[in-house]
Amino acid sequence: MKPTSHGQLTSSRLDATFAALADPTRRAILARLASGEASVAELAEPFAMSQPAISKHLKVLERAGLISSGVDAQRRPRRLEAAPLAEANAWMEKYRQFWEANFERLDAVLEELKTLEATEPTTRRKKK
Amino acid sequence: MKPTSHGQLTSSRLDATFAALADPTRRAILARLASGEASVAELAEPFAMSQPAISKHLKVLERAGLISSGVDAQRRPRRLEAAPLAEANAWMEKYRQFWEANFERLDAVLEELKTLEATEPTTRRKKK
DNA sequence: TGGTTTCATAACCTTATGGTTATTTAATGG
DNA sequence: CCATTAAATAACCATAAGGTTATGAAACCA
Numbered sequence: 001m002k003p004t005s006h007g008q009l010t011s012s013r014l015d016a017t018f019a020a021l022a023d024p025t026r027r028a029i030l031a032r033l034a035s036g037e038a039s040v041a042e043l044a045e046p047f048a049m050s051q052p053a054i055s056k057h058l059k060v061l062e063r064a065g066l067i068s069s070g071v072d073a074q075r076r077p078r079r080l081e082a083a084p085l086a087e088a089n090a091w092m093e094k095y096r097q098f099w100e101a102n103f104e105r106l107d108a109v110l111e112e113l114k115t116l117e118a119t120e121p122t123t124r125r126k127k128k
Numbered sequence: 129m130k131p132t133s134h135g136q137l138t139s140s141r142l143d144a145t146f147a148a149l150a151d152p153t154r155r156a157i158l159a160r161l162a163s164g165e166a167s168v169a170e171l172a173e174p175f176a177m178s179q180p181a182i183s184k185h186l187k188v189l190e191r192a193g194l195i196s197s198g199v200d201a202q203r204r205p206r207r208l209e210a211a212p213l214a215e216a217n218a219w220m221e222k223y224r225q226f227w228e229a230n231f232e233r234l235d236a237v238l239e240e241l242k243t244l245e246a247t248e249p250t251t252r253r254k255k256k
Numbered sequence: 257t258g259g260t261t262t263c264a265t266a267a268c269c270t271t272a273t274g275g276t277t278a279t280t281t282a283a284t285g286g
Numbered sequence: 287c288c289a290t291t292a293a294a295t296a297a298c299c300a301t302a303a304g305g306t307t308a309t310g311a312a313a314c315c316a
């Protein structure tokens with residue numbers, strides 16, 4: 001794919017963060033790291049997946065800045081670096097009103113359904 | 129890719145949401161829709177991209193539940209359905225302490241740098 | 257009716273993603 | 287030194303993702 005092209009200049013961090021979070025294995029790895037640093041083998045243990053596959057996932061997380069790597073003998077313990085989540089969270093905050101509104105609207109709809117019957121008999125709106 | 133396999137049963141919604149958010153074009157589309165519903169042509173206008181490409185992005189957003197489609201003559205106006213962001217936000221909340229802690233730690237580090245010099249002379253930790 | 261507008265779909269291409277096995281590198285401990 | 291352990295890297299494969307152009311379908315309007 002061509003490099004972004006259309007503008008949206010500084011989005012690559014968010015791209016990487018959201019993309020990293022889009023995989024359940026990687027989210028599980030982050031969950032594990034939330035309870036303390038762990039070696040690659042330890043991180044791989046719960047998964048029916050080869051060690052190199054886990055290493056790839058770790059690389060994705062690392063490139064997104066969500067984890068970092070230490071050195072302990074042959075081990076390369078990973079630890080959580082949740083800072084990029086702050087940016088992702090900031091992005092989501094802009095939409096908070098919408099999903100909160102949606103829940104309110106759902107409540108309203110449920111309330112409406114108790115009291116009122118069919119109002120618009122298959123209204124076919126024309127033009128705008 | 130095999131179907132998840134390892135567990136994490138109900139993650140596909142989150143997968144779809146985060147994956148949808150991982151593209152700057154799609155985030156820009158959501159931003160546009162935050163100021164009201166819009167036709168496909170209107171959504172496509174800011175981008176140096178063909179209309180089918182935009183339609184594909186819309187399909188991704190739709191499958192993630194982030195937008196929905198209406199009918200108005202030939203137009204198929206899309207509107208924002210931010211509800212899936214609630215789930216994503218809930219997921220991130222679990223890590224809030226970590227990225228907030230990171231900022232606090234950064235503050236602490238900056239504070240430390242003002243007062244103290246080299247403490248650990250190239251400490252090479254052995255074993256655990 | 258028939259042309260125009262609006263969008264979706266199909267077919268195709270290229271690159272990215274997620275996995276595999278096999279091999280290499282690095283550091284430890286005897 | 288050498289065998290072992292831990293993880294990275296390479297090479298490969300199948301499928302998904304993001305784009306293109308060309309075509310089709312549905313609803314309007316003159």
